[in-house]
Every structure is written in structure tokens, then in C-alpha cells.
Amino acid sequence: MHRQQAIVEHESGWNYAESTEGSFSVLMPIPFNDFTVTDVDPKNGTIQTFGIGSKTMEGFKFSVTEIPTKETSDPSDFEKIAESFGESNSTVVSQETSEFKGMRCITVELSKGNSGAYIRYVLGPKSIFTIIIEYPDSGGMDLKPYRDIFFNSLEVKKPNQSFHTTPASLRDTSVV
DSSP states (O other), X not given: OOEEEEOEEOTTSSEEEEOSSSSEEEEESSOEEEEEEEEEETTTEEEXXXXXXXXXXXXXXXXXXXXEOOXXXXXXXXXXXXXXXXXXXXXXXXXXXXXXXXXXXXXXXXXXXXXXXEEEEEEOSSEEEEEEEEESOOTXXXXXXXXXXXXXXXXXXXXXXXXXXXXXXXXXXXXX
């Protein structure tokens, strides 16, 4: 865990969340956690994933996960991600394949009883990024404005690029 319940003010009123070890940033509507998970897989060796996530007291979850891809990965495998939706107990409400900031992406809305999720998969230069909003019964609340801001705020660093932040517009008040 790099940061817990971090608050990094952004002019939008949301929090600017830049992954400490990953290659992305995103805007979060509430304080967030910034973490790296390392797993040792006998087949694939050591795998690191990078995440930003948060959950409201009402059960709304916002998360972004970066999963590095192997250089030998077949980019056409990316399209197969959508096939897994039919295997869950969820209903696909909508699914769209498009381009996001020059990268291929798949955006899906799932429903499962009184809960649901908006998910966007983005095929970056060296990683797949999964952006998710999970929600309990929203009580009729329109979550699309949150989805649009959250999904569209994803910025992916190109290899050997760094983010440029303006200290005057960002203040990190993280609690570690």
C-alpha cells in the first residue's frame, strides 16, 4: 500500500490519483487507496498489478487496475475479454468497442439483480487497464455523469514518459 485514503485536490473537485508504480492517473470522486500487488505464478513468474481504488459508505466502488501484458501477447486476445461476460451471473445491458485516446477499448454495463457495474477495458501500450464502477441498488440515481468523468479522466503514460502536475493545482494530503 503506497497511500490510504489519499486526498489530492484537483480543480474539478475530484481527487487526482496517480499510481505510484503504475503508468496511469485518474480522477476519483472520493479519497482513494494507491497500491501494488505482487503475485508469483509458477507459469508466468512474478506478476505485478497496480491499482487505485475507493469505496463509499453506501457501497459504490471506484477502481482502476493496470495489468502489464507480455510482449508475446496477441492483441486480438483483447477482444475476447467481452466473452467472459456471458459466463457470469450478470446481464450485459450494453457493450461497445471503440477507441479511447488512440487506444482500443471495450465499455460494458452489467446488471445483476439490485446491483450493477460499468466497466471499461483499455488496451494500452504495455498494459490493459480495467476501470470499474460497481454499485448497489442506486435508488434511481443517475450514475452516468460519474461514469463519464471517471472513465474519461484516465491518462496513460507512454513508456519513459512522466506526468506533469502543477503543484499549485494539486495538494496531496495523504494519510499513510
